Amino acid sequence: MKFIDEFRDPAKARALLASIGNLAAQLQRERPLHLMEVCGGHTHSIFRYGIEQVLPRNIEMVHGPGCPVCVLPMGRVDDCVALAEHPNVIFTTFGDAMRVPGSRKSLLQARAEGADVRMVYSPEDALKIARDNPGREVVFFALGFETTMPPTALTVLRAAEEGIENFSVFCNHITIIPTIKAILDSPDIRLDGFLGPGHVSMVIGSAPYEFICRHYRKPLVISGFEPLDILHSVYLLLKQITEGRCEVENQYRRVVPDAGNTAALEAVQRVFELREFFEWRGLGSIDHSGVRLRGAFARFDAEKRFSLPNLKIADPKSCQCGEVLKGAIKPWQCKVFGTACTPKTPLGSLMVSSEGACAAMHNYGRMDLIRARELQKERE
Numbered sequence: 001m002k003f004i005d006e007f008r009d010p011a012k013a014r015a016l017l018a019s020i021g022n023l024a025a026q027l028q029r030e031r032p033l034h035l036m037e038v039c040g041g042h043t044h045s046i047f048r049y050g051i052e053q054v055l056p057r058n059i060e061m062v063h064g065p066g067c068p069v070c071v072l073p074m075g076r077v078d079d080c081v082a083l084a085e086h087p088n089v090i091f092t093t094f095g096d097a098m099r100v101p102g103s104r105k106s107l108l109q110a111r112a113e114g115a116d117v118r119m120v121y122s123p124e125d126a127l128k129i130a131r132d133n134p135g136r137e138v139v140f141f142a143l144g145f146e147t148t149m150p151p152t153a154l155t156v157l158r159a160a161e162e163g164i165e166n167f168s169v170f171c172n173h174i175t176i177i178p179t180i181k182a183i184l185d186s187p188d189i190r191l192d193g194f195l196g197p198g199h200v201s202m203v204i205g206s207a208p209y210e211f212i213c214r215h216y217r218k219p220l221v222i223s224g225f226e227p228l229d230i231l232h233s234v235y236l237l238l239k240q241i242t243e244g245r246c247e248v249e250n251q252y253r254r255v256v257p258d259a260g261n262t263a264a265l266e267a268v269q270r271v272f273e274l275r276e277f278f279e280w281r282g283l284g285s286i287d288h289s290g291v292r293l294r295g296a297f298a299r300f301d302a303e304k305r306f307s308l309p310n311l312k313i314a315d316p317k318s319c320q321c322g323e324v325l326k327g328a329i330k331p332w333q334c335k336v337f338g339t340a341c342t343p344k345t346p347l348g349s350l351m352v353s354s355e356g357a358c359a360a361m362h363n364y365g366r367m368d369l370i371r372a373r374e375l376q377k378e379r380e
């Protein structure tokens with residue numbers, strides 16, 4: 001398949017791995033090099049294609065917090081359920097958020113009990129449902145990083161233009177830069193470089209990452225999602241590290257313009273403003289890491305139209321999602337991985353979305369799990 005096969009070519013993968021091996025052999029370090037892939041899409045590819053297994057042993061991939069469903073705190077899921085259970089509400093959501101556990105139930109369970117929860121593929125689908133049901137309140141569950149903010153912003157602008165009065169947005173959009181900063185400031189995390197998120201960067205471009213090199217002296221390579229993209233990005237990171245350079249590089253230039261998407265950023269600026277802080281599952285509150293609708297669009301803000309529980313709910317004690325999200329432990333090191341917590345019976349959100357590190361490892365990485373446990377034993 002053109003544009004896919006060329007990024008999965010085994011001969012090219014072997015050549016890249018040989019180059020990575022040569023650079024890795026030059027590293028003079030007491031501990032393995034820790035490279036964090038920020039984006040859940042990268043985590044999925046890394047497990048799916050067994051990339052961790054073929055890298056030299058002194059390179060470890062650390063799985064970051066870039067899966068928006070995974071970082072949704074339990075209290076926000078409870079707010080979704082409360083909205084969905086409102087008698088006059090049609091609650092619309094992307095499919096992967098349906099199974100995220102709240103403290104009482106998930107949206108899927110709420111639907112089974114009679115709530116009108118509908119799966120949509122875009123905010124525009126939700127707006128259409130609002131047009132078709134003028135007697136009902138239609139709420140769109142907006143979540144995701146900068147990648148999904150522009151469609152939500154454009155839909156709110158369209159609803160305003162059309163004078164639609166029964167449509168609102170429960171806004172859970174989050175921003176990537178403050179999150180990377182929070183991880184870099186975390187005392188228990190030692191990272192040596194980043195694979196930068198490909199989709200977010202399509203919108204924000206490469207300049208917002210420059211502080212990571214300037215202030216923290218860590219290189220970052222914006223990466224595509226195919227196996228050769230990821231191997232090439234690891235190679236570029238190693239090259240920077242072995243040459244003593246520290247820069248933002250754009251490996252995914254075929255998709256990511258260095259300047260980002262100006263029209264999308266303008267729509268986002270018009271509709272959203274930063275919240276002072278936003279709660280993340282397992283990571284706590286991070287300053288300026290979420291957005292809400294500006295005052296001019298308050299009538300489309302579900303948090304203003306409805307009264308919500310808005311409670312802070314702690315994860316179950318056995319869950320170690322926060323430690324996995326920060327890269328402090330691997331998914332298989334969580335006490336309930338593969339036993340009490342599986343994709344069929346998720347305790348934590350990382351086991352729900354296909355981009356969650358735990359689900360990706362469970363679905364694709366059983367051999368990795370065995371090897372990782374053996375490696376851990378060897379190290380101990």
Ligand code: SF4
Pocket residue numbers: 318319320321322324331334335336337338341342346347348349350351358
């Ligand atoms: S195994 Fe389950 S509880 Fe443990 S970190 Fe993963 S998702 Fe969270």
